[in-house]
Amino acid sequence: MVAARSSQGAGQNAERAILVAVEFTGERRKLTSAARLARKAAAVSADSGQLGFDEGEVAKVASVRAVDLDFDASLAEFEELARSAGAEVAATLIQRRARPDPATLVGQGKLEEIEGVLASTGADLVLFDHDLTPSQLRNLEAKLPCRVIDRTQLILDIFARHARTREGQLQVELAQLEYQLPRLAGRGKAMSQLGGGIGTRGPGETQLETDRRKINLRIDHVKEQLEAVRRIRRQQRQRREAVPVPVVALVGYTNAGKSTLFNALTEAGVLESSRMFATLDPKLRQLQLPSRRKILLSDTVGFIRNLPHTLVTSFRATLEEVERAEILLHVRDASSPMMDEQKAQVEKVLSELDITKKPVIEVLNKADLLTVADREQLTEGILVSGLKKQGLEELLAAIDDALVVDPLIRVRLRIPQSEGSILAALEAGAVLEKKRFEGNLAYITARGPASLLNRFSRFTERI
Template structure:
């Protein structure tokens, strides 16, 4: 299965479309300062206090923030299969209502697209329907905004029928308000970046058909949700706590998932390599079993249609006992990425769940950076790991065990004494496999046990429990 995924990855990259990237920074709405820039500013202040000489940070804060966002945009383009022909940047106070960028910059983009033979222009910003129409009239190639680019990457990586339905629903809801005047781009049928998905059905020419299709896809997704609910009800009949991996895209969630479960799911440096949820069992030191869930990564300005469409997939996050917030400790945008993930978790009503912050990619950090991480912990626990080298994984597993079975947890550890007939072999085997046996003796055809283990397991065999002495 993993080999098939890798072959698919390579096949999707055989034709790279030449693209001009356009990044716009609106200086009137600066983003939150990332922690690296803040640390640079704090370091400069300390030096100034020690020497009495003002010292400026080597990299301006806003520029560092913008450069990190620009590199993320480049990676999005590469993940969609684009060959970057040129990058154009504009800084302006606020968006132009007609073109997003100014008229002069729009003419520069036209000239650049013509000179490089670009097949599309990618904007690192959402375009209104009117801006999209105006830009398409000017440019000699297709125009794709940030949301459509992310939707296209999702379409490339959807493996299951459920994932494909969720992507199609998000694409249809994106297209509906953008039908008028979409001559060049909407006439393409599966011909490149931004055109994959429902295009071959020509839904773009008829709003009514799109609405009918949206209703149909929603109905199919509701069937998927029903099946998922039935599967969850069966699981809840034999309660197993769920631990969900969440985090920013490309934080290393799939690598960590493989390191903990040996599942062999696809690991890729490309964004959104994991789209369909994965569930695997993980045995903890207490012999407790939990289900580990790998989920789709989040990103800044994640299209709301995607959060809505993927709610069925993200139900595992909503129902999880504990969230492992996997963070790329080497990222220059560590704090901003944390904010974006927490924003999406809030939309899923999962913002108050117990969290273990997993600072991944520790192998890329020096000692000073490792020490600095503790200043960026949230309200939950924090553990530093490297899913690549295995560093810190034992501590992480122990911490999961403590939080699942500790005082006030959903499935605490208990001690109970049992008297079980030997003919009840299934009950004996289950208790001995899932709990620690502190004492065991045979009396006739009866087995007396004192076991310490998960309350959910011991409670299943309450009929065999001995009443405690009064």
């Protein structure tokens, strides 16, 4: 199956790519067979005057439909990945087969079809929406007159485009090196080139050769540099923790609108983009809650289905802010038909990072794209629009309520008016519910963080 595509807004120098998506139908056949049995059972039930499907059969039919929806969503996501890497999609080929071909993933017939489409479109590379084994990659490159890139290498290339900090660049390089190590044989020419297009963007400043020893040495060197960067990060965190400020981290599927929401809350002006993985390096900004408590809000890299394990490992340092956060804001695209499946993928990555016991606030973003009926169906989470800055007050109040570090307390204070610095500190850091002056005294009822109000316990009155 071939679908011709054109890339909207692709640059004139964009590489033309053929996308190959493969669905393995072994499990699908079982579901389809179950669905046929369910339809037959329904017909018999109808003839005998009984009710139709039982709950189990309905679930099996729903599973078949979910398979179709999941594959279509996965294909659309892969096309967006290709565009995010700077490719112009020349054609999309779809294959359904019972199991992967051990030599080429797709088999000889589909391989000949790919060759024909390459000849007719003049494409520069073939992108597979699947991870290829080292032998499959070598066989495909031997038979196709162009470069072959699998899903992991494509994601690594996008990460290489977006890494801006030294730490981010080192983490990408480490992931690329670990990916390339088992795939050295037969790739000498490609491995010695830097910046030659999608999938050839070199991970380091030196040319990589096919010598395994040299790459292992480079991996060790990158790890040492990363550890030096992490030591600096730890020192910065220790200085931060000397004056403790809770960290609240945004997590979520890629392109769920985390950076847009981050900007709406903090006015930080970080890059907002519809492209996948536009945010790679973590951002931290201070934010004041309605209670006047201050938090550090962290914007993190987005997750995606089948996120390469090498990336999860290499980017553990970047995700340290998530590990240390008091609360996670799980930002979800409320307009996506795959919202629940995306949630499961995010939770899977958090589980790999052993981050499953933290308080989580579900934030349903892009509410401006929903109809009234859509909104009514969403019963859990806080509806917001980072783009339109809607629902932010409710979100901030929810963060306030969820914070257990530095809890809110209410005190009544009697403070001499001569203590101007104390009055100013209360104005800045707490909510003053009542305030009156008698003589040279100020009587104040304040609600705010215990760390602040307990400093003035000598002026406290009983409530």
